[in-house]
Amino acid sequence: MDIEMKTAMYPLERRVTVVCGHYGTGKTNLAINLALDSADRGEDVVLIDLDVVNPYFRSADYASELTARGVKVVGPNYANTNLDTPSLPGAVKGALNHPGRVIVDVGGDDAGATALGVYTSTLKDMDPDVLYVVNRYRSLTTRPEEALEILGEIERTSRLKATAVVNNSHLKASTTAETILDSMDFASRVAEESDLSLRFTTVPSHLRDALLNKIPNMYPVDVHVRAPWE
Amino acid sequence: MGEKVLMKGNEAIAEAAIAAGCRHFFGYPITPQTEVAAYMSKRMPKIDGVYLQAESEVASINMVLGAGAAGVRVMTSTSSPGVSLMAEGISYIAGSDVPCLIVNVQRGGPGLGGIQPSQADYHQATKSTAHGDFHMLVFAPSTVQETVDMISTAFDLGDMYRMPAMVLSDGMLGQMMEPVVLPEPKDPDNDSKEWAACGHRNERKHNVVNSLYINPQELEDLVIARYERYAEIKEKHQMAEEYLADDADIIIVAYGSSSRVARSAIDKARKEGIKVGLVRPITLWPFPEKAILKHAEHAKVMLSVEMSMGQMVDDIRLVVNGKVPVEFYGRTGGMIPTPKEVYDQIVRLNGGEQ
Numbered sequence: 001m002d003i004e005m006k007t008a009m010y011p012l013e014r015r016v017t018v019v020c021g022h023y024g025t026g027k028t029n030l031a032i033n034l035a036l037d038s039a040d041r042g043e044d045v046v047l048i049d050l051d052v053v054n055p056y057f058r059s060a061d062y063a064s065e066l067t068a069r070g071v072k073v074v075g076p077n078y079a080n081t082n083l084d085t086p087s088l089p090g091a092v093k094g095a096l097n098h099p100g101r102v103i104v105d106v107g108g109d110d111a112g113a114t115a116l117g118v119y120t121s122t123l124k125d126m127d128p129d130v131l132y133v134v135n136r137y138r139s140l141t142t143r144p145e146e147a148l149e150i151l152g153e154i155e156r157t158s159r160l161k162a163t164a165v166v167n168n169s170h171l172k173a174s175t176t177a178e179t180i181l182d183s184m185d186f187a188s189r190v191a192e193e194s195d196l197s198l199r200f201t202t203v204p205s206h207l208r209d210a211l212l213n214k215i216p217n218m219y220p221v222d223v224h225v226r227a228p229w230e
Numbered sequence: 231m232g233e234k235v236l237m238k239g240n241e242a243i244a245e246a247a248i249a250a251g252c253r254h255f256f257g258y259p260i261t262p263q264t265e266v267a268a269y270m271s272k273r274m275p276k277i278d279g280v281y282l283q284a285e286s287e288v289a290s291i292n293m294v295l296g297a298g299a300a301g302v303r304v305m306t307s308t309s310s311p312g313v314s315l316m317a318e319g320i321s322y323i324a325g326s327d328v329p330c331l332i333v334n335v336q337r338g339g340p341g342l343g344g345i346q347p348s349q350a351d352y353h354q355a356t357k358s359t360a361h362g363d364f365h366m367l368v369f370a371p372s373t374v375q376e377t378v379d380m381i382s383t384a385f386d387l388g389d390m391y392r393m394p395a396m397v398l399s400d401g402m403l404g405q406m407m408e409p410v411v412l413p414e415p416k417d418p419d420n421d422s423k424e425w426a427a428c429g430h431r432n433e434r435k436h437n438v439v440n441s442l443y444i445n446p447q448e449l450e451d452l453v454i455a456r457y458e459r460y461a462e463i464k465e466k467h468q469m470a471e472e473y474l475a476d477d478a479d480i481i482i483v484a485y486g487s488s489s490r491v492a493r494s495a496i497d498k499a500r501k502e503g504i505k506v507g508l509v510r511p512i513t514l515w516p517f518p519e520k521a522i523l524k525h526a527e528h529a530k531v532m533l534s535v536e537m538s539m540g541q542m543v544d545d546i547r548l549v550v551n552g553k554v555p556v557e558f559y560g561r562t563g564g565m566i567p568t569p570k571e572v573y574d575q576i577v578r579l580n581g582g583e584q
Contacts, residue, residue: 024238024407055261055345056405082344082564084261137409139235139245171234171409227406228566229490 010037011200011219014129016102018160020116021133022141022150023108026168026225028059030133030202031105032066033221039070044100049075050115051107052086057225059105065224072098088115096122104128110153120159131199132162134190136169136183144189151194164199165191173230177210184215232412239374240265240404242412243333243397244273246381247305251416252331253279254304256293258286258312261345262401263335266307279418287312291319291332298328299439301426303385303418307333309401310351311342313359320394321360325441327425327456329388331381332366332396335404338564346564347401349486352541355398356515363453365460367395367467368514370485374408376512382413387467391459392425398514400537402487402566463516470518471510472525474500478507480579481525483546484535485511488560488567492535495572504580514542519549526550531579535572536560 012034019031031047038045047066049059059066060075067073074095077087096102096119106116116123132154134147141147155161169183180203191198200217208220237245244266247255255270267283274281280297284290290306297304308316313334323330336351338344355368369384371377380397388395430436443449474496475481484492489510499506509525511518526532532554534543540558547556559575561567 024236054405056401082338082346084345135236137234137236139237139241142235171236172407174234174409227402227490229487229494229569 009219010041011217012038012101012129014127016096016104016123016126016128018104018106018116018123018128018130019133020106020113020130020154020158020162021108022135022138022147023053023112025108025133025135025138025141026170026202027108027133028057028105029223029225030166030168030221031059031103032062032224035066035071035103036069038101038103044098045070046072046074046095046098046100046102048092048095048102048104049073049079050088050092050104051112052076052088052115053107053109053112055084062224086115088118092119093122096126106158109150110157113154113158116158116160123160129164130160130162131164131166132194132196133166133168134187136186137171137179144186144193147190148193162194162196165194165196166199167201170202170204175204175207177207180207180211181214234409234411236407237374237410238265238405238407239377239399240335241269242374242378242410243307243381243399243404244269245412246378247331247385248273248277248279249413249415250303250382250385251418252303252305252385253277253418254297254302255280255306256282256284256290256297256304257306257308258284258290260309260312262337262347262404263307263309263312263333265404266333266335287315288319291316291323294330294332295319295323295326295328298323298330299326299426300428301423305331305333307335309335309337310339310348313351313354317360320366321362321364322441323394324364324366325362326439327392328394328439329385329392330394331384331388332394334396334398336398336400338562344564345401347403347487347537347566348562348564349400349488349537350539350541350562351398352514352536352538355396356517356545364456365393365515367391367393367463369395369397370511370514371397371399371403372486372489372510374403374406375410377403378410378412382416389423391463393459398486400487467513468516468518468520469512470521471508471512472521473508473510475507475509475525478505478525478528479530480504480506480576481509481529481532482506482535482572482576483509483511483522483532483542485514485542488535488537491567491569492572494569495576498569498573499576504576506576506580511542517545517549522546522549526553529554532556533575533579534558535567535575537566538562
């Protein structure tokens with residue numbers, strides 16, 4: 001898809017956006033897309049990787065591609081190394097005050113949100129968008145009640161309230177237009193029962209045309225987080 | 231069959247074990263395996279199962295021995311350095327003819343090594359786990375779905391032959407997410423086996439589960455009887471997948487994550503007209519000798535692709551016994567070969583630039 005089309009559908013409004021959710025829902029891939037599209041729109045963007053839970057598949061693992069396309073990346077001290085030490089650099093606080101666009105990729109569940117809690121007081125003054133990412137096909141959050149329970153745990157741990165729900169339902173390479181259409185009811189119910197809006201639904205770029213006008217607020221994404229042989 | 235859900239390899243191991251009727255898990259966390267233990271700690275209390283984090287791997291494998299001796303379906307999981315710590319207990323388990331499941335989500339070594347994926351524990355899993363004459367069943371899945379399917383096979387064959395079974399995964403397969411369909415759950419398999427030491431209630435003579443034998447002749451007889459069972463397993467339970475292998479001049483042998491890299495490279499080489507195929511061992515012990523020998527009849531060369539300095543390559547050479555040359559390509563220390571690197575090896579073996 002051409003860049004103009006993709007960036008025209010850019011879903012972020014506020015300066016600071018926090019991406020959180022159950023681990024494995026696809027937060028990192030979404031955060032990478034938001035950061036790259038922001039850079040393509042000519043914005044000055046920083047992506048902060050707060051994931052100190054996952055040993056692999058973190059935003060910071062994609063730093064060279066992100067940096068090459070104009071995204072500044074701030075990640076855990078020992079990301080990309082063999083050291084299994086959860087430690088965040090002092091640069092995170094500075095990066096939150098970055099005057100351009102700020103995207104924060106939070107680790108999964110309440111465990112991941114613990115790291116976010118360190119920055120709660122700073123973040124509260126910034127009135128950030130806090131996007132709660134759901135994936136109807138992700139094990140243990142396939143029912144709205146389960147997704148709502150995890151939302152509660154993340155909000156309690158981080159002491160931040162979600163501002164919107166994002167539907168990132170997919171089945172990796174097996175995702176079809178039906179996969180996404182079949183997830184809409186689930187995502188709407190999570191939004192409704194948490195008194196939040198369903199801000200947007202992600203679709204793999206190659207399914208954009210098939211789903212145009214079939215789902216509201218579509219955001220086309222490319223797949224960056226993948227196995228080395230894919 | 232249920233519907234497709236996205237699972238991390240490590241979570242799938244845990245859920246598949248529960249579906250296979252396992253209600254006893256003893257372990258100790260270690261990256262990149264920790265999600266298995268974390269998942270079990272959440273699920274087991276809800277289904278009347280036991281999750282116990284021991285004080286070390288040494289303790290957890292001995293708890294596995296105890297639970298297995300009592301006849302229940304039991305497992306542990308760990309990553310490379312953890313298996314080294316468990317070695318003594320695994321030998322005791324094998325010497326006591328106790329079935330259990332041990333999962334190794336391999337990481338780079340030796341020593342503390344690193345937390346990135348590796349296949350450098352092949353020798354440890356298949357031949358030098360610990361002291362004494364014994365084997366484990368060793369299964370090597372290459373997708374999250376296959377991991378799920380293999381867990382119950384590993385439990386069942388372990389029970390059938392009264393021996394430990396290992397699922398040899400790696401950090402990449404453990405951490406990556408793929409769609410899976412979970413099997414229908416089986417009832418917990420805690421029925422006491424006739425040999426199990428679970429209380430005789432004065433209804434039968436008492437059972438002894440033991441690996442200490444004072445009389446050397448008795449010990450030799452037992453080991454020989456065990457090796458007769460091993461021979462039957464080698465005959466009946468070799469598993470391998472063959473991919474584009476029947477007309478191939480070049481046969482790549484690879485398992486687990488490196489087989490998926492090899493498959494991508496083979497697809498690219500086939501588009502260039504190079505006749506290359508894959509034999510993917512699914513059981514590492516018993517080693518799939520039949521599948522490899524079959525293709526040694528027509529292949530001009532074989533290439534072992536591993537995330538190690540070359541371990542499985544020794545077994546391939548033993549099997550083909552000089553019939554065809556067997557070469558090796560690998561990365562180690564947590565590095566994964568790229569499809570391009572393997573493709574370049576294929577081109578080299580095919581006689582250079584296309």
